[in-house]
Amino acid sequence: MATSQQIRNGYVDYVLTHDEKPKSVYTFAKKLKITEVEFYQFFASFESIEKTIWVDSTIETIDTISQQEVWEQYSSRDKMLAFFYSYVEVLKRQRSFVIYTLKDHKQLSTPPVLSGVQPIFENFATNIINDGLESGELADRKFLSKRYKDALWVQFAFILNFWITDDSDDFEKTDEAIERGINVTFDLFQRSPLDNLFEYGKFLSRNAKLQEKMRYKA
Known part of the structure; x- marks a missing residue:
């Protein structure tokens, strides 16, 4: 089960590593091994x-x-x-x-x-x-x-x-x-x-x- 902190930490790590946002919520969620539904439970974007x-x-x-x-x-x-x-x-x-x-x-x-x-x-x-x-x-x-x-x-x-x-x-x-x-x-x-x-x-x-x-x- 995804948590808000897990998504936040994953996002911060991604943008600082790539110097850009993930291409989509789908690819980002897949990288975190969570579903898009789990992402949207905490964040709209x-x-x-x-x-x-x-x-x-x-x-x-x-x-x-x-x-x-x-x-x-x-x-x-x-x-x-x-x-x-x-x-x-x-x-x-x-x-x-x-x-x-x-x-x-x-x-x-x-x-x-x-x-x-x-x-x-x-x-x-x-x-x-x-x-x-x-x-x-x-x-x-x-x-x-x-x-x-x-x-x-x-x-x-x-x-x-x-x-x-x-x-x-x-x-x-x-x-x-x-x-x-x-x-x-x-x-x-x-x-x-x-x-x-x-x-x-x-x-x-x-x-x-x-x-x-x-x-x-x-």
């Missing part, structure tokens, strides 16, 4: 295997870091840093396969293989952002606050692409890219002198309208 592996890696990372005792003590910034540091460690275990699944995509677009990852990551990021907004760590800006998760998805894509091409020892440059990228992003999320200037402008505008009404009544 070869692409669904790749998406599942990515999704499982993302969920594993989130589950691992969120179960740490110190997790609730982390700031929103530290939680996102912890995610990316841990995510890279998980991806290291299957780096060759990660590179294979992303080899044909254009950097300016989201690869189809990450279509299942994006909503999971954005939901995770949204929860972190909401915690930061509630605690006052992050600035609650009208319209812009809802776009914070989009900025973090851009960082996700940047860090992933950086890691794939990183040739430094133990991917030290990727660690630096994570630190710099997330810190800059969260600096932008936090309240700045521009926010104070904007609030002051609204204050002057409201009071100017009030003074006009007072003069009109007088």
Whole structure:
């Protein structure tokens, strides 16, 4: 009886050995000595295997870091840093396969293989952002606050692409890219002198309208 893990392992071994997908589900199933019916009990296509592996890696990372005792003590910034540091460690275990699944995509677009990852990551990021907004760590800006998760998805894509091409020892440059990228992003999320200037402008505008009404009544 075939198992999901058996099919996944067989698929990963095949694509890394041949640098291409199997010609058909039939030939792949035959190689694994299973039936097509057994294959389709777990996966709809070869692409669904790749998406599942990515999704499982993302969920594993989130589950691992969120179960740490110190997790609730982390700031929103530290939680996102912890995610990316841990995510890279998980991806290291299957780096060759990660590179294979992303080899044909254009950097300016989201690869189809990450279509299942994006909503999971954005939901995770949204929860972190909401915690930061509630605690006052992050600035609650009208319209812009809802776009914070989009900025973090851009960082996700940047860090992933950086890691794939990183040739430094133990991917030290990727660690630096994570630190710099997330810190800059969260600096932008936090309240700045521009926010104070904007609030002051609204204050002057409201009071100017009030003074006009007072003069009109007088």
